[in-house]
Amino acid sequence: QQQVKQSPQSLIVQKGGISIINCAYENTAFDYFPWYQQFPGKGPALLIAIRPDVSEKKEGRFTISFNKSAKQFSLHIMDSQPGDSATYFCAASYYRTTSGTYKYIFGTGTRLKVLA
Amino acid sequence: EAQVTQNPRYLITVTGKKLTVTCSQNMNHEYMSWYRQDPGLGLRQIYYSMNVEVTDKGDVPEGYKVSRKEKRNFPLILESPSPNQTSLYFCASSLSSGTVYEQYFGPGTRLTVT
Numbered sequence: 720q721q722q723v724k725q726s727p728q729s730l731i732v733q734k735g736g737i738s739i740i741n742c743a744y745e746n747t748a749f750d751y752f753p754w755y756q757q758f759p760g761k762g763p764a765l766l767i768a769i770r771p772d773v774s775e776k777k778e779g780r781f782t783i784s785f786n787k788s789a790k791q792f793s794l795h796i797m798d799s800q801p802g803d804s805a806t807y808f809c810a811a812s813y814y815r816t817t818s819g820t821y822k823y824i825f826g827t828g829t830r831l832k833v834l835a
Numbered sequence: 836e837a838q839v840t841q842n843p844r845y846l847i848t849v850t851g852k853k854l855t856v857t858c859s860q861n862m863n864h865e866y867m868s869w870y871r872q873d874p875g876l877g878l879r880q881i882y883y884s885m886n887v888e889v890t891d892k893g894d895v896p897e898g899y900k901v902s903r904k905e906k907r908n909f910p911l912i913l914e915s916p917s918p919n920q921t922s923l924y925f926c927a928s929s930l931s932s933g934t935v936y937e938q939y940f941g942p943g944t945r946l947t948v949t
Contacts, residue, residue: 762925762940808877818891825877
């Protein structure tokens, strides 16, 4: 119930194409869903995040689509560029009343390669 | 520049030899956390700290220790490393833990235990 399942494990897209990464969860207590981007040799960095009260959030070429009833959310990268080649992690967060902290559960990551 | 720093970036050691990975942040963040990243497993939380002298276990705390004596520092201690602790480690910090603030990650420490 604590898992966040991410797919695909790897993705190859042509420059200008659309990259789509999917995540699914079970725990309905999750109330914050961020996506992280990680370049080789670097730590993850927050890319975009969404709360479950909206179905879509767009920031530039990056869009999160959120389906609360299906417990799924996805990252869409429009007009994918070689500079987008990185590993992407989805995550889900919920508030732990026992410790008064937010806990993050991460997906297993998707390695994206955008061909020039 | 606001950042989370980790040292060392790379470490090769032998089984049983105690080691410490340091983590420091310059953003006056209350919340700090350690994760390990393994292929196919994503990021898993080892320990976290809500503030000075307040720490708690994450999902995979066995074999690790932490301390938070100063707000900016959160070292990860492996008192008797074993090969199954070979991994990529990340320190992260955020302003607070009581709400969803952005987590800032350090550059990572790649540890190999032989």
